[in-house]
């Protein structure tokens with residue numbers, strides 16, 4: 001009897017810690033409804049979601065679903081949260097405690113900022129991040145939730161390096177070392193995890209000398225020897241560099257969570273569906289063993305990046321930024337892969353259900369005019385305001401002929417603007433068609449219908465019109 005209970009306890013506890021997470025970013029012109037997302041996660045056995053914001057309307061859709069949610073606080077709020085404890089208290093009240101009730105949202109972590117010490121930010125968050133973390137955790141504690149809910153900071157793996165000495169040379173970057181030391185000691189004292197984003201793809205894409213197989217898990221890489229330890233993939237080497245960095249900061253036992261990991265499918269020489277599949281297949285197989293790394297033996301929680309494509313993300317780091325989704329913008333899977341790492345590499349992830357699209361209408365290049373002077377200007381306009389990141393680098397859309405590329409550009413903008421007829425003009429060079437404009441494997445998408453907010457308005461309008469009609473009839477009748 002006793003033994004049975006212990007067994008149940010172990011299964012339940014391990015069951016909670018286990019399970020795959022995924023990031024859901026919503027920097028797309030049109031995003032799937034949170035209801036679609038919940039269903040998709042359930043259908044694919046993904047048990048945790050990490051958000052970049054804490055929009056209460058989005059978060060409440062996860063209530064009672066059994067899906068654990070990591071809330072996010074964008075970097076732009078760090079200064080205000082650092083400045084006054086009162087702001088942190090208000091944030092916790094408005095964005096956290098409202099969801100914590102019987103049948104509410106399962107929240108375990110709050111991500112304070114996102115990669116705030118990225119070199120590209122020139123140190124602008126350096127003074128505010130730690131005080132913001134401190135204030136948010138204090139406010140969580142004061143709300144009586146400190147045992148269950150931990151504040152942490154997702155960091156880019158560029159906050160530490162190994163000085164080319166292998167993982168055992170790992171230490172936090174010298175320009176931020178003092179602050180990182182404070183932060184990790186705070187995490188340690190608070191039983192909170194260190195969250196790190198690790199991207200083998202970026203190492204490969206940014207560094208021409210990077211040994212390509214080291215980015216994957218196929219065993220084909222030249223091993224890297226570090227004292228007695230042999231590393232065969234970048235992920236483990238990188239995680240152990242973090243372990244050493246934490247040890248040197250006097251916080252060696254802080255648990256590690258990988259907050260983002262994944263591979264994009266377009267927008268770079270190395271961003272292809274085939275390489276993404278190769279990466280994920282190997283990755284899922286690796287994590288299915290629950291083995292951690294040579295230095296970090298515990299099981300590690302992973303959050304994939306990301307769930308769906310985001311066609312409005314900044315492409316300053318590269319065109320691939322808009323193609324991180326395992327699923328397309330509309331929740332259709334891009335390639336077969338088995339999230340459990342135990343089944344067949346031919347299994348397709350389960351697509352989103354009940355997705356609502358706008359009408360079957362495409363905007364294409366008409367090519368019926370003598371004057372084509374405006375052609376390149378119109379193309380530039382469409383690409384600047386829309387999304388042409390699929391037209392280069394060897395993906396299926398890069399193989400289109402010139403006139404189809406123009407059509408692709410026009411259509412993307414047209415769809416991103418909710419099929420507004422005025423956006424399909426381009427000085428008379430474009431026309432709207434109802435025949436599927438897709439060319440070969442290059443999908444010409446149809447915008448998602450995101451009219452949920454409108455629907456209330458429409459209902460009100462139709463009720464009003466009906467009432468008007470009824471009174472008119474009554475008037476005529478009398």
Ligand SMILES: *[C@@H]1O[C@H](CO)[C@@H](O)[C@H](O)[C@H]1NC(C)=O
Pocket residue numbers: 043044045339340350
């Ligand atoms: C999800 O888990 C259930 C129960 O373990 C299993 O039957 C199902 O095949 C899994 N689905 C996917 C997509 O992995």
Ligand SMILES: *[C@@H]1O[C@H](CO)[C@@H](O)[C@H](O)[C@H]1NC(C)=O
Pocket residue numbers: 053054055056072073074087090091094095
């Ligand atoms: C709650 O979160 C939202 C979204 O992150 C943010 O815009 C808002 O300012 C937050 N509320 C407070 C009181 O800080």
Ligand SMILES: *[C@@H]1O[C@H](CO)[C@@H](O)[C@H](O)[C@H]1NC(C)=O
Pocket residue numbers: 120121122124
């Ligand atoms: C950081 O500095 C560079 C060079 O001075 C500048 O181009 C960039 O806009 C700055 N970034 C931020 C976030 O301030």
Ligand SMILES: *[C@@H]1O[C@H](CO)[C@@H](O)[C@H](O)[C@H]1NC(C)=O
Pocket residue numbers: 281345
């Ligand atoms: C799928 O796995 C099998 C067996 O491990 C392997 O031979 C094959 O190359 C894989 N296929 C793809 C498309 O990755």
Ligand SMILES: *[C@@H]1O[C@H](CO)[C@@H](O)[C@H](O)[C@H]1NC(C)=O
Pocket residue numbers: 402
């Ligand atoms: C297609 O466009 C490219 C670049 O704009 C140009 O160099 C090429 O000549 C065009 N090809 C045709 C067939 O018009």
Ligand SMILES: *[C@@H]1O[C@H](CO)[C@@H](O)[C@H](O)[C@H]1NC(C)=O
Pocket residue numbers: 367402403404
């Ligand atoms: C427009 O159509 C003509 C005739 O069909 C064709 O020769 C020409 O290449 C097209 N122009 C572009 C830019 O596609």
Ligand SMILES: *[C@@H]1O[C@H](CO)[C@@H](O)[C@H](O)[C@H]1NC(C)=O
Pocket residue numbers: 360436437438443446
């Ligand atoms: C257009 O055709 C493509 C390729 O056959 C298909 O995948 C897509 O679903 C079609 N779009 C619509 C709206 O029917």
